[in-house]
Amino acid sequence: TESTSPDSNAFVFCVSVVEGLALLDLGVSPYSGAIFHETPLIIYLFHFLIEYAEFVFMITDVLTAVALYLAIQDFNKVVFKKQKFLIELDKYAPDVAELIQTPMEMHYIPLKVALFYLLNPYTVMSCVAKSTCAINNTVIAFFILATIKGSAFLSAVFLALATYQSLYPLTLFAPALLYLLQREFIPIKLKSKSFWLYTMQYTALYLCSLVVIICLSFFLLNSWDFIPSVYGFILSVPDLTPNIGLFWYFFAEMFEHFSLFFICVFQINVFFYTIPLAIKLKEHPVFFMFVQIAVISIFKSYPTVGDIALYMAFLPVWSHLYRFLRNIFILSCVLVVCSLLFPVLWHLWIYAGSANSNFYYAITLAFNIGQILLISDYFYAFLRREYYLTHGLHLTRQDGTEAMLVLK
Amino acid sequence: MASSCAREVVISFILLKKSNSFSIFQDQAEQFFRSGHTNNWAVLVCTSRFWFNYRHVANTLSVYRSVKRLGIPDSHIVLMLADDMACNPRNPKPATVFSHKNMELNVYGDDVEVDYRSYEVTVENFLRVLTGRIPPSTPRSKRLLSDDRSNILIYMTGHGGNGFLKFQDSEEITNVELADAFEQMWQKRRYNELLFIIDTCQGASMYERFYSPNIMALASSQVGEDSLSHQPDLAIGVHLMDRYTFYVLEFLEEIHPASQTNMNDLFQVCPKSLCVSTPGHRTDLFQRDPQNVLITDFFGSVRKVEITTETVSLDSDLAGFESNLPKDELATEPLKYAEQLPVAQIIHQKPKQKDWHPPGGFILGLWALIIMVFFKTYGIKHMKHIF
Secondary structure (H helix, E strand, O other): OOOOOHHHOOOEHHHHHHHHHHHHHOOOOHHHOOOOOOOHHHHHHHHHHHHHHHHHHHHHHHHHHHHHHHHHHHHHHHHHHHHHHHHHOOOOOOOOHHHOOOHHHHOOHHHHHHHHHHHOHHHHHHHHOOEOHHHHHHHHHHHHHHHHHOOHHHHHHHHHHHHHHOOHHHHHHHHHHHHHHHHOOOOOOOOOHHHHHHHHHHHHHHHHHHHHHHHHHHHHHOOOOHHHHHHHHHHHOOOOOOOOOOHHHHHHHOOHHHHHHHHHHHHHHHHHOHHHHHHHOOOOHHHHHHHHHHHHHHHOOOOOHHHHHHHHOOHHHHHHHHHHOOOHHHHHHHHHHHHHHHHHHHHHHHHHOOOOHHHHHHHHHHHHHHHHHHHHHHHHHHHHHHHHHHHOOOOEOOOOOEOOOOOO | OHHHHHHHHHHHHHHOOOOOHHHHHHHHHHHHHOOOOOEEEEEEEEOOOOHHHHHHHHHHHHHHHHHHHOOOOHHHEEEEEOOOOOOOOOOOOOOOOEOOHHHOOEOOOOOOOOOEEHHHOOHHHHHHHHHOOOOOOOOHHHOOOOOOOEEEEEEEEOEEEOOEEEEOOOEEEEHHHHHHHHHHHHHOOOOOEEEEEEEOOOOHHHHOOOOOOOEEEEEOOOOOOOOOEOOEOOOOOOEOOEHHHHHHHHHHHOOOOOOOOEHHHHHOOOOHHHHOOOOEEEOOOOOOOHHHOEOHHHHOOOOOOOOOOOOOOOOOOOHHHHHHOOOOOOOOOOOOOOOOOOHHHHHOOOOOOOOOOOOHHHHHHHHHHHHHHHHHHHOHHHHHHHO
């Protein structure tokens, strides 16, 4: 029931791309049906690859893993360099020796990241279901690789591709910009001219590539049909098929009168976290990127398990935060149990008829709460470590008693 | 037309009072006013369930009892009861349904045949019974097998309102639907004359919309009025009957198969002083004068029997009849399933030709862009190493 399970649906390949291509063969625009919501570049890609669909998805997963491996390898080098720089500048407190990352323990992290991605059951499920989320993951992985390598041009191109395919990677513009600014040693001050110059350059690169890609896709079908069908579909959420996200139940129950308001609220919710995160995490753009990808995969309009697989692949990069994580047991239980209960309750609801949508949505809610707890835990742990690095491990209050950090 | 014939009868009666042809004329005149039906049917429907609607079941069973007593057999009665009161766990006297308090009259009896029971009493089933559009698997006892010479009595009781009657607490039948059903019956020649009696609140609204001929309708209350129940029995704990049907039952107990009581007397049953609501009736669609319509035309099954004193002999040469029977043809070739899918062809078919190809401009543009990006990243100088 892979293709019928909703965990990797709305952009599920099997039904929608085949239908799109069949419609094209009949001479009709593939967007005239209600199933196909892929971009024209996907049409082009699968036009000649449709018979080898399984291989295509296996190759994309391998490419994602390789890209992540190379990206994290470079990132480790950057982290290590920065750490050395800060130690020489005496920015760290004297008793934090145990918190500093050593090359020894960081040696296997890229391999772990690649393995985390490839062996994740979510990735396997998404590959078996042939969901186009895998292609999205590949593009985002290449984008991360390009950003970490420092090539602004390539990163803008890949980000444009990722935004073109599903709208939400637009929010990854901010962490990429921050990372590139950091790499070019341009300080982030609002008055600094070089800051604005670089930002303008990057924005121009990004927007130009986006425009070029969209115009190119116009020429595929000689029509602008794909814009309402792809972006309108993502933004206005007309399809309320149950998935692991939060949108469907809400909008199924809602009155017509309020649906526009709540769509706006939900979509703003996805994009909004960029601003406070950018302010807080401007020194740590890669962690910002991780949190941003996680936020996208929880709050986007049609999440699939492939999105979850992508940000989970990053968890080994922050394995040094393990000692600061507080809820790791509960949330791993929640995530495992909910993932196991998803197909059970789906079966009970749809096939056995003895449960109803509330059961399934309850599991969805619990799963998403687990994910949010995961991100907030890592966020807390990261910030706490940073605080300890600069202020020393044994914190004392004014009067000398032991203090504890809380995340407000 | 009726009045001119009446005048003719009177004139002929006066003129030929003492002649022998008086009886012939009287027979002819009486023949004219008699109903032309040859069989009687009854469809009795109780639409409410739950114990506190005991009285609706009792209503229907009283009419059933009267109708059966006056001669209509069970095969010609379609009895629909939405709930089982006799065997209801709350019935202190199981297997009985009483219509009078102090348990004077048990209308359930030993020989009640319920055709549609419990959840089978739905608007759909009722309309299917009336119009005859029943699935072929329906047993004979559940069918209304009337023809164009049938007089049908339709009695409905339950909870109703202005223009509708509630079935089973979950659906309604409207007066428009009912009128259309009767029109279908008329067009399919399923009745000769139809008497429709309804005992619900605002019952008169149900017959407002009838437009087919030969229908006479009675209702227990006018639009805007409620039909009230008669009397509770303190031992059973619920109201036993509705007022209108209670007095109709008392009226019908006086009728016997040979009685000459006519419809006008039925209209007088239950005046406002007894019933509190105003019963109504509608006779404009009916072609005969209600004065001339006997109660037993609808409630009884009066058969016209012709007694003859001659003997009729049947022909004995029935032997030549059998030769016309067709012989069964033996199957000459063995039977097998038709080829549904050409499996052999499907397995070995090549992938079908694609008709759509991306336009050349697109491919060109795409690859040009890819090559541009490639060179921008890696620089032209690397080309030297490739070539």
